[in-house]
Amino acid sequence: MPDSLKHLLLVEDEAPLRQAIAEQLSDRGYQVEQAESGEAALAHLAAFAFDIIVSDLRLPGIDGSAVIEAAVARYPHIIAIVVTGFGTVKDAVEAIKRGACDFVSKPFQIDELLHVLDSAIEQRRLKSENAYLRSQLEERYRFEDIIGKSQPMARLFQLLETVAPTNSTILITGETGTGKEVVARAIHHNSSRRNHRFVALNCSAIPETLLEAELFGHVRGAFTGAVGNRQGRLEQAHKGTLFLDEVGTMSTALQMKLLRVLQEREFERIGDSHTIKVDVRVIAATHSDLARLVAEGQFREDLFYRLNVIPVQLPPLRERKEDIPLLVQHFLEKFEAERDAHVPERGAALRGPKPSGARLAVSQEAMRRLMAYHWPGNVRQLENAVERAVAFTAGRSQIDVDDLPAEVQQAQETAANSTVTLPEEGMDLAAFVANIERELIQRSLERTGGNKGQAARLLNLKRTTLVEKLKRLQNEFSL
Ligand SMILES: Nc1ncnc2c1ncn2[C@@H]1O[C@H](COP(=O)(O)OP(=O)(O)OP(=O)(O)O)[C@@H](O)[C@H]1O
Ligand SMILES: [Mg+2]
Secondary structure, three states, X not given: OOOOOOEEEEEOOOHHHHHHHHHHHHHOOOEEEEEOOHHHHXXXXXXXXXXXXXXXXXXXXXOHHHHHHHHHHHOOOOEEEEEEOOOOHHHHHHHHHOOXXXXXXXXXXXXXXXXXXXHHHHHHHHHHHHHHHHHHHHOOOOOOOOOOOOHHHHHHHHHHHHHOOOOOOEEEEOOOOOOHHHHHHHHHHOOOOOOOOEEEEEOOOOOHHHHHHHHHEEOOOOOOXXXXXXXXXXXXXXXXXXXXXXXXXXXXXXXHHHHHHHHHOEEEOEOOOOEEEOOOEEEEEEOOOHHHHHHOOOOOHHHHHHHOOEEEEOOOHHHOHHHHHHHHHHHHXXXXXXXXXXXXXXXXXXXXXXXXXXXXXXXXXXXXXXXXXXXXXXXXXXXXXXXXXHHHOOOOOEEOHHHOOHHHHOHHHHHHHHHOOOOOOOOOHHHHHHHHHHHHHHHHHHHOOOOHHHHHHHOOOOHHHHHHHHHHHHHHHXX
């Protein structure tokens, strides 16, 4: 039970039963106030903001469902549970309509009530977490489609803000799925060229011979199959932005021609002698290490410098794990909306009074696995995992571990096991622990630049204790 949700009002007219439940709940850490009637309950509610109310439905005077209604009206976030008589499910349904979260039927075991309480609290927590994530998403991003609040992303946004409005050539590097194309588009849309075209050309997706024609266009008869005159991508991007994706795969011959375009901003269509002037901004992207390709002689050095005027490096997802919940929320909303668009009744339900945000929640355990996984395919892979999970959860309100791809499900096990494993043949516990101690002390000293006082504070040790340990370690390990 979370510490913050422990104040509970128990409304029950049968004194011995009320007393028994109150004691059991107190034993589990709840702070219980008791009310023996509806009137008494209302008085309690007026005086104090309870986290939880558990109320019998049948009370003399003001009945339980009126109490629940009053409680929810006053405190929309209160967790309300009703206790019904045997076989009066209809009344329970009525109470839920009036705002109760759940119900238990008399006679019940205390464990039943505790279980209902636990799951109501968990529901509430997920709901408020969703609301929090949503409020973060709704903050205006200047680069609307790029989700991320981590340090590396904050630095990226700062850089993009500075460079987007300029005409400078940009080289975006990053592993697959890190958002190179999203960033390229965002740069275009935040530049003065936004009213002209963003033309993308994936250099690795087109055979070499066709790539040249794609880029520069051709005139009729320039080569076999060139039946008419054709504009190339460069011309299409005039006054706009040309995005050259996977530029590292270009042949050296074509690299040479591209270099000329970057230097002179002019070119000829294939088979033509007429020179065409263009005003394009070039953004290139690659997942390979271009500097290494230059060193290996596979990429022209002069072209590299022409492209790499402003390098923009996208961090892999595993280096910004704190963005994962935000991205998950973003993709949940996207795929839920897509799913609802295909299911008319759901679409209609969406047009109810509270349409915004994802209704699907992600269980904490599932989120832990999502954050523990190393995501070699980065954001694209995460997006696919969420899409799959949304499809799997049709009809349920929560994404669980089982809904995740197998490799993600296993993520936490390896993370948890990797720090401490007990080898088959056994181990020397004292030596193992001493090693960990030594390593942590060393790291704390590194982090504080050798300042023992600060290092001791980092480890919650007295300075003298740290000094003693250091002496001992110096003897043992010659640290
Ligand atoms: N920061 C982000 N916020 C929201 N969505 C993102 C983000 N980064 C990537 N995506 C999404 O992830 C997917 C992959 O992005 P993108 O195509 O830009 O990656 P890439 O780096 O070009 O990958 P590749 O090298 O495989 O071409 C897209 O669906 C994109 O919308
Ligand atoms: Mg791409």
